Amino acid sequence: EAGVTQFPSHSVIEKGQTVTLRCDPISGHDNLYWYRRVMGKEIKFLLHFVKESKQDESGMPNNRFLAERTGGTYSTLKVQPAELEDSGVYFCASSQGIGGSYEQYFGPGTRLTVT
Amino acid sequence: AQKITQTQPGMFVQEKEAVTLDCTYDTSDPSYGLFWYKQPSSGEMIFLIYQGSYDQQNATEGRYSLNFQKARKSANLVISASQLGDSAMYFCAMREVGTYKYIFGTGTRLKVLA
Numbered sequence: 001e002a003g004v005t006q007f008p009s010h011s012v013i014e015k016g017q018t019v020t021l022r023c024d025p026i027s028g029h030d031n032l033y034w035y036r037r038v039m040g041k042e043i044k045f046l047l048h049f050v051k052e053s054k055q056d057e058s059g060m061p062n063n064r065f066l067a068e069r070t071g072g073t074y075s076t077l078k079v080q081p082a083e084l085e086d087s088g089v090y091f092c093a094s095s096q097g098i099g100g101s102y103e104q105y106f107g108p109g110t111r112l113t114v115t
Numbered sequence: 116a117q118k119i120t121q122t123q124p125g126m127f128v129q130e131k132e133a134v135t136l137d138c139t140y141d142t143s144d145p146s147y148g149l150f151w152y153k154q155p156s157s158g159e160m161i162f163l164i165y166q167g168s169y170d171q172q173n174a175t176e177g178r179y180s181l182n183f184q185k186a187r188k189s190a191n192l193v194i195s196a197s198q199l200g201d202s203a204m205y206f207c208a209m210r211e212v213g214t215y216k217y218i219f220g221t222g223t224r225l226k227v228l229a
Contacts, residue, residue: 089158
């Protein structure tokens, strides 16, 4: 069974440009999450999808970030326009259920550098 | 507010020895789960072990065990017989029952020495 995959693995863009990150969850996992780790700090929750619906986007930093999950399969996270403080590693995770001992399976992350 | 604290930014351990990675947490909810993840240099986050707040026994998974001290609100990860492949970043995380968000600590970078 394939794990959570993310594309690209690295992205270097200039301030003001647009970047789109993609996440493919484990097949059959309805729950998809985005997290972000800014250098040296803790990993922080951004948002949660159940199938194609956003359940919680309380962690999204601002309206420059837009996440979608059309068809309830893969998800994209677009940053437009990117700012320097957006640099960090963006993790996607998926889970079969929520709560209890359901662990979230994480992808390898996309390292975003905004210059 | 919920919080996870990992006070050790970096740790060294000799191969074949045991090492304890510290994690303390803060929550007012009596129901929660604690998780440890390993992040090797390749970047992926690997689930290691889970402890529920009502579990009577400390969780164990192979060489990993969780030293859960509820009164002290600590959930330290113990790795026995360290191997070179254990060198990685380790994250402690908490999730309150009924929610789905993980609260993470800042991580501890472990280096196993040959």
